[in-house]
Amino acid sequence: MNKVITYSLFTDFDIALFKAGKHYRLYEKMGAHFAEVDGVKGVYFAVWAPTAHSVSVVGDFNYWTQGEHLLQVRWDSSGIWEGFIPNLDQGTLYKYKIESNNNGLVTEKADPFAFYCEKAPLTASVAWNLDYQWKDSNWMQSRKQHNDLTKPYSVYEVHLGSWKRKGSGNDFLSYIDFATDLVTYVLEMGFTHVEFMPVMEYPYDPSWGYQLVGYFAPTSRFGKPQDFMFLVDKLHQAGIGVILDWVPSHFPEDSHGLGFFDGSHLYEHPDRRKGYHPDWKSLVFNYGRNEVRSFLISNAFFWLQQYHIDGLRVDAVASMLYLDYSRKEGEWEANIFGGNENLETISFLREFNEAVYGNFEGIQTIAEESTSFPMVSKPTFVGGLGFGMKWMMGWMHDTLDYFQKDTIYRKFHQNDLTFSMQYAFSENFMLPLSHDEVVYGKKSIANRMPGDEWQKFANLRLLYGYMFAHPGTKLLFMGGEFGQSEEWNFQQSLDWHLLQYDYHKGIQNVIKDLNFLYKNQPALHEKQFEYDGFEWINYSDHDNAVISFMRHGLHPKNSLIIVCNFTPVIRHNYRIGLPNKMEIKEIFNSDALQYGGSNVLNTNELKTEKQAYDGRDFSVSLTLPPLAVVVFEIK
Known part of the structure; x- marks a missing residue:
């Protein structure tokens, strides 16, 4: 006997929006939601699986048994399976067991809309509410002024797993720990914003969070969803904005993730030339499918609404825009006009930016886009992609190349340094010295500088001074602010002990004062894009x-x-x-x-x-x- 009660949160209008790709708050309907039906409390489940023959909710409440709790498919051809299971509480572990119409294939999947996940390497979803009493009303009411493009925007990029660790055991700090330690430090250093490398749930630590399985769940490595809310709240109360790295570009093939979800290519593009990323061995979203667009834009809305996030830095935009990105001849197919631009992605990114800017006052979107694709940070109504800012990758590469040269040769390469001014105002550029520049044998920023010890640190001070004086907003990866000597290692804390040495302390003092200068001198921010x-x-x-x-x-x-x-x-x-x-x-x-x-x-x-x-x-x-x-x- 099926133990699932017929129940729905969806209206006909919801379904129409979902099918049209215009439902931007799917997290209010999809996933697991606490409800009361006929006086009985429990959990309502809804999952999109149009190729499924049957969908069972399995979990710790039914010994993970398929067929005990079968969801019912809706009559409207939406492909949504739903139902209410009574007497389930907060903390219930669950997955979806999906039997496909494709040769009876059975998949066992985490909930794409789960608000909380088991701590990796465990893979179940956790039924959870997001109740929280926010105390950041002053920030939210004035956010538009803080985030305006004429205001200082100095970003401290943080990887939560390695900013600092606990004692000799090398254990992670918690979101609650960060709400004291990180907030105090960022405030002292004078940064205006923190950017977190992906906090959404991910299975594999060496991915640094860039291959996600839980798009709607902050990783449980550092605590519960409300704990992450508390961290954001504390940052806001201190006057610090919060940016999240957001990854709509690809996702991993882990068996419990989005790939081949219901026995079909549901979230990924079915054409391997568009649906597989050869560099990262991951799957690429099908941006032309309406329901997938709703999923992704709903995810952006979720973090902006439920977690009060102030900005989304969109990862790997270049890989999304070009059909031939990292592909050899014969491995890609031109668009209908014979070009290499992914027209479906361009349409999606424009819709995403229009939607978030139209619904959330005072936020910013920032594109990590490494090519010369035109008008990335221009409004959609003039043909742009609609981002607020774009990373200035050319400045980063040219400037670091110049600074690595022995000073005796620099007079022959000054054009490398000044070239950025020829295009500095073609976009709203953010100047990044990011995590990608301090890994894989590139050395730390400090150890790229030439000369003896004094010259190395003088060069580093000069680099940072030039960066803050150059037009554009700023981003600095953690550790760079005190001259971290070694490359970044995601498995351990930054080398905070270096601050006992004068040169490293001096670098920290430089960054403090440059942040102060940037914030307090209108000339450095009022016309930074003009x-x-x-x-x-x-x-x-x-x-x-x-x-x-x-x-x-x-x-x-x-x-x-x-x-x-x-x-x-x-x-x-x-x-x-x-x-x-x-x-x-x-x-x-x-x-x-x-x-x-x-x-x-x-x-x-x-x-x-x-x-x-x-x-x-x-x-x-x-x-x-x-x-x-x-x-x-x-x-």
């Missing part, structure tokens, strides 16, 4: 390996003057041209003693002279410290 927010003074002094430029805010008096010396030679009486008569004062110098520098400073206010230079009528003579960036304000 052409007229930047002005070269001189980019062609190759022989001295020096560049100089101005950053402008909305008010003329908010302009800053930035000069970078990329050699270890002190430049006395170094002259730069300025547009008019003015007095300037040094407000940041990466060579200062508290940063580990040699303390070559411009201690007095400097006045321009009526002496033409750099194509301007006035000029001023400066002292440039070795391997340093100097910032001046106009008095």
Whole structure:
């Protein structure tokens, strides 16, 4: 006898939206939901499995027995199976046992909409409610101002499993631990936002979370769903925004995951040329299928609504956009116009951005897109993809290549450093120094710097100063803020003991002060995406390996003057041209003693002279410290 009671949360309108790919809050209907039917409490289950012959809910309540609790398929051809099982409580373990119409194949799957999962390597879903009393109303009401593109946006990228570990046992910190330790640290360092590498449930630690099975569940490695809410809440109460890495690009083939879910290619594209990623050996979503689009956009809505997330950084966008991405000739098929663009993906990304920006005030979406695909961060109504920002991968690669060169050769490569300004305002760019740059033999950022120990750290201070002075928002991977020496190892804590050494402490002080400078100087953020927010003074002094430029805010008096010396030679009486008569004062110098520098400073206010230079009528003579960036304000 079937022990499932006929019951539904779906209306006809829900089904129509689902079939059309326009139901963006499926998590309110799909999955496991606590309900009361005829005075009896229990759990309502709903799962999409259109190729199924039968669907059983199996779990710890029925000894994982198939056929004991059979769901019923809806009459409306939606492919949704549903039903109510009485007397199930919070914490019930369950899966779906799906017998397919395809040759009777049987799959056993975790719930794609589960709010909580067993701790890996266990794979069951957990019936769970998301009740929580939020205390971040001040943040949520003012979020639009914090997240505006004219405001400072300095992001600390964090991998929760390795930011810090507990004692000698190397155990994970919990979400509750992070709510104290991480919040305090980020506040002290002056970052405006935290970006978490994927927190959604994933089976395999070495994937760093980028191959997901539980799209609607924060990983149980660090605690319960409400514990993660508490962490977000505490960050918001401290005035810190929260960005999540979001992975709509691919998913793993693990047997309990989304792949071949009901005995058919349900979530993945059935054509292997579009549905399999050769680099990551993973499956690619079928972006042309309406129900899959609803699943993915509902997932974005879920984190923004249920967890008060402020932004989504969308992973691997380039792999989504191109049909020939990482594929050889003959391994891909052109679109209907003969091109290599994935038209279904482009349509999906536009719909995703329109939906989230249209429903959540003050959020941002950020594309990790490594090609020159046009108008990624332009509005959809002008033909763009609709993202708020795009990672500036070209800046990252060119700048790191330049900094790795011995200083004696830099004068031959200055164009590599200045090239980014030719396209800096074609998109709303975020400048990343991310986790991908400190793994797989690339070395840590600090150990890429040339020279002896003093020069290595001077170069690192200069790199960070140049990054914060360059137009665009900023992202720095954890450990970079104190000059982590070794490559990132996801299996252990960062090397916090390095902070006992002056050079590493000096790097930390530099980042603190750069964050302060970025937040408190309008010239560095008010026009960070606009052409007229930047002005070269001189980019062609190759022989001295020096560049100089101005950053402008909305008010003329908010302009800053930035000069970078990329050699270890002190430049006395170094002259730069300025547009008019003015007095300037040094407000940041990466060579200062508290940063580990040699303390070559411009201690007095400097006045321009009526002496033409750099194509301007006035000029001023400066002292440039070795391997340093100097910032001046106009008095």
